[in-house]
Amino acid sequence: MELIEAIKTRRSVRKFNNKKIDINTVKEIVDICQYSPSWKNTQTVRYNYVETKDLIEKISDGVGSDWNKNILKQAQGIMVLSTINNISGYEKDGTPSTTKGSHFESFDAGIYADAFVLACHNFNIGTVIMGIYNEANIKKILNLPEGESVSCIIPMGYYDEKPASPKKKLNDVVLRIK
Numbered sequence: 001m002e003l004i005e006a007i008k009t010r011r012s013v014r015k016f017n018n019k020k021i022d023i024n025t026v027k028e029i030v031d032i033c034q035y036s037p038s039w040k041n042t043q044t045v046r047y048n049y050v051e052t053k054d055l056i057e058k059i060s061d062g063v064g065s066d067w068n069k070n071i072l073k074q075a076q077g078i079m080v081l082s083t084i085n086n087i088s089g090y091e092k093d094g095t096p097s098t099t100k101g102s103h104f105e106s107f108d109a110g111i112y113a114d115a116f117v118l119a120c121h122n123f124n125i126g127t128v129i130m131g132i133y134n135e136a137n138i139k140k141i142l143n144l145p146e147g148e149s150v151s152c153i154i155p156m157g158y159y160d161e162k163p164a165s166p167k168k169k170l171n172d173v174v175l176r177i178k
């Protein structure tokens with residue numbers, strides 16, 4: 001898929017069908033995402049892929065939002081992005097490199113999430129980035145290592161219908177030329 005077409009046609013998908021996702025496709029997508037930029041190329045984002053029914057249920061039930069629970073329940077796979085703390089935005093000795101503290105951890109995760117949803121779109125896999133979740137529950141369910149934060153949750157699946165695009169603000173609003 002051509003890049004600009006992919007950026008414009010990706011949509012948040014919240015209804016999935018029952019078609020299974022091949023783990024080799026997931027591996028290929030994660031490989032692609034590693035070419036993304038990151039703070040000093042530190043690549044602190046981790047992709048935690050959940051494919052068993054049992055864990056999908058546990059994450060859905062533990063997410064702490066009824067809206068997101070209903071979406072997660074239908075997913076054929078769930079990708080949870082986590083980030084190793086205190087590297088992105090910091091010097092090797094742990095001192096902050098900027099005045100923005102841990103801001104660049106989320107910045108890197110956002111870049112990796114966007115690469116991921118676009119790469120999924122290339123393979124016709126629907127996704128939606130989720131920011132509303134109970135972090136303690138998710139960490140526990142996935143047994144994430146100490147010193148990692150959950151950055152977002154991305155349910156995945158094939159779909160029968162792609163939602164229409166919500167209205168987007170365009171250049172007259174978002175572009176400020178000084």
Ligand SMILES: Cc1cc2nc3c(=O)[nH]c(=O)nc-3n(C[C@H](O)[C@H](O)[C@H](O)COP(=O)(O)O)c2cc1C
Pocket residue numbers: 010011012013014068128129130131132165166
């Ligand atoms: C950081 C972030 C957090 C989001 N959290 C949620 C969420 O918790 N639940 C949900 O259904 N959608 C969530 N979304 C999806 C947005 O609602 C969606 O991207 C937006 O409405 C634009 O639609 P589009 O992705 O189809 O362009 C989130 C998106 C982003 C980027």
